[in-house]
Amino acid sequence: MKRLKIKDILLNSKIGETIIAKGWVRTKRGSKNVNFIALNDGSTIHNLQIVADVSIFDESLLHEITTGAALSVTGKLTESAGGGQKIELIAETIELLGAADPDKFPIQSKRHTMEFLRENAHLRFRTNTFGAIFRIRHAMAFAIHKYFNEKGFNYLHTPIITGSDAEGAGQMFRVSTLDPKNPALTENGEIDYNEDFFGKPTNLTVSGQLEGELGALALGEIYTFGPTFRAENSNTTRHLSEFWMIEPEMAFYDLKDNMDLAEEFLKSLIKYALENCIDDLQFLASRLKQEEKSKPQDQRSMDLIEKLEFVLNNDFIRITYTEAIKILINSKPYKKKKFQFPVEWGVDLQSEHERYLVEKHFNCPVILTDYPKGIKAFYMKQNDDGKTVGAMDVLFPQIGEIIGGSQREENLEKLETRMKEMNIPSEEMWWYLDTRRYGSVEHSGFGLGFERFILFVTGMGNIRDVIAFPRTPKNAEF
Ligand code: 4AD
Ligand code: MG
Numbered sequence: 001m002k003r004l005k006i007k008d009i010l011l012n013s014k015i016g017e018t019i020i021a022k023g024w025v026r027t028k029r030g031s032k033n034v035n036f037i038a039l040n041d042g043s044t045i046h047n048l049q050i051v052a053d054v055s056i057f058d059e060s061l062l063h064e065i066t067t068g069a070a071l072s073v074t075g076k077l078t079e080s081a082g083g084g085q086k087i088e089l090i091a092e093t094i095e096l097l098g099a100a101d102p103d104k105f106p107i108q109s110k111r112h113t114m115e116f117l118r119e120n121a122h123l124r125f126r127t128n129t130f131g132a133i134f135r136i137r138h139a140m141a142f143a144i145h146k147y148f149n150e151k152g153f154n155y156l157h158t159p160i161i162t163g164s165d166a167e168g169a170g171q172m173f174r175v176s177t178l179d180p181k182n183p184a185l186t187e188n189g190e191i192d193y194n195e196d197f198f199g200k201p202t203n204l205t206v207s208g209q210l211e212g213e214l215g216a217l218a219l220g221e222i223y224t225f226g227p228t229f230r231a232e233n234s235n236t237t238r239h240l241s242e243f244w245m246i247e248p249e250m251a252f253y254d255l256k257d258n259m260d261l262a263e264e265f266l267k268s269l270i271k272y273a274l275e276n277c278i279d280d281l282q283f284l285a286s287r288l289k290q291e292e293k294s295k296p297q298d299q300r301s302m303d304l305i306e307k308l309e310f311v312l313n314n315d316f317i318r319i320t321y322t323e324a325i326k327i328l329i330n331s332k333p334y335k336k337k338k339f340q341f342p343v344e345w346g347v348d349l350q351s352e353h354e355r356y357l358v359e360k361h362f363n364c365p366v367i368l369t370d371y372p373k374g375i376k377a378f379y380m381k382q383n384d385d386g387k388t389v390g391a392m393d394v395l396f397p398q399i400g401e402i403i404g405g406s407q408r409e410e411n412l413e414k415l416e417t418r419m420k421e422m423n424i425p426s427e428e429m430w431w432y433l434d435t436r437r438y439g440s441v442e443h444s445g446f447g448l449g450f451e452r453f454i455l456f457v458t459g460m461g462n463i464r465d466v467i468a469f470p471r472t473p474k475n476a477e478f
Pocket of ligand 1 (some may be wrong): 167206207208209230237239240241243245247248401402403404405406414445446447448449450451452
């Protein structure tokens with residue numbers, strides 16, 4: 001007899017079949033004569049109900065069947081008498097694979113706070129909520145590869161250790177094998193990176209884009225999907241120090257092509273989630289509803305599934321940064337001085353401004369374009385006005401910026417001038433500039449923050465809850 005996964009049992013097995021199921025106990029309740037055990041093996045949000053006749057099992061065995069214990073159960077599937085499930089397993093043999101001391105196992109069948117579960121991130125997979133989140137996260141990673149594969153993009157693995165600062169933001173984690181107590185020094189008393197492992201200063205990458213451009217300008221269309229690292233000291237619900245980014249880069253694409261791709265891409269992922277993850281989404285939707293019961297009516301958010309369908313079925317609004325600033329200056333919160341951060345042409349938009357545009361003004365995802373060059377990276381296409389660049393940020397409800405991208409400056413001279421203005425050493429970037437020396441063409445790309453996207457799809461409120469083991473300032477447990 002073969003072990004069947006609970007997902008398959010619930011979908012495909014027939015009444016009367018004898019099967020083996022294995023999994024972890026979620027709950028056990030019982031009467032004098034019979035115990036009902038909810039067994040989950042991670043293949044689905046749904047549990048298999050095991051019915052154990054008290055008269056045929058050792059009392060000591062039944063005693064050890066507690067929340068968190070692992071079991072192997074053989075038995076016959078029957079139609080369920082109780083509500084809540086169609087099928088149940090009448091146990092014939094039960095083997096205790098691994099006990100879970102109920103006085104010590106932290107994940108009990110009551111509601112735990114998200115903070116508590118973060119401290120127990122090694123065991124939080126055992127809850128319904130985190131089971132659902134990580135199945136959806138997997139499905140979205142798969143859907144990303146599927147989408148790009150079907151469009152003929154090549155998956156390019158760009159390096160994680162890098163000698164350049166792609167975003168020019170300087171918030172990088174150093175990679176070094178020098179002895180921190182006694183590093184090699186130059187004659188001037190500075191750290192001698194010639195003696196370091198790579199013979200130069202190196203860091204963990206903030207983005208695979210620059211290398212991605214090299215690939216795109218030969219393969220045509222590439223994407224990266226890998227970990228990226230930012231040493232910014234941002235303790236928010238939307239920032240991680242280690243996060244995953246998807247970065248497509250396309251030759252012969254202008255800014256409009258770039259926006260079209262971003263919108264189609266996001267919608268295809270949402271469609272995939274609705275078609276393939278509906279059980280988990282429904283669970284998360286009802287969880288969210290429960291959580292929001294305590295909020296006043298006007299502060300409750302849209303039902304999770306309705307929200308996904310809404311984004312799928314509506315065009316994103318596309319406006320320029322300059323238009324957005326005008327809208328913000330004419331807005332109620334601006335006039336009533338409710339924004340914490342200043343609004344004027346030239347400043348970077350904060351999440352409060354982005355969310356006002358998306359959630360209050362347009363009530364729809366928004367793509368903002370043509371930002372002031374002063375707040376964007378050196379590589380962005382310089383517009384003819386001399387003030388703005390061909391940038392595009394996609395803003396989502398509850399999240400704010402989910403995608404950042406641009407058309408790239410393909411003109412060598414303009415690029416070098418901009419690098420000089422921004423104090424970016426062009427000697428070290430000779431390889432990047434070579435693409436502008438030889439066969440340079442119009443090209444564009446963007447980066448989707450994977451965890452921000454998973455936040456949106458799952459309706460979770462904190463980015464620490466959509467990555468298995470979050471890395472944030474002062475936190476690298478597990
Ligand atoms: O806007 P960013 O910094 O853009 C880039 O890195 C470009 N090189 C992308 C490109 O054009 N190829 O980052 C892209 C996205 C953001 O929109 C956001 O979703 C996410 O990455 N992101 C973060 N997610 C979690 N934690 C952080 N600290 C993040 N910083 C950026
Ligand atoms: Mg950005």
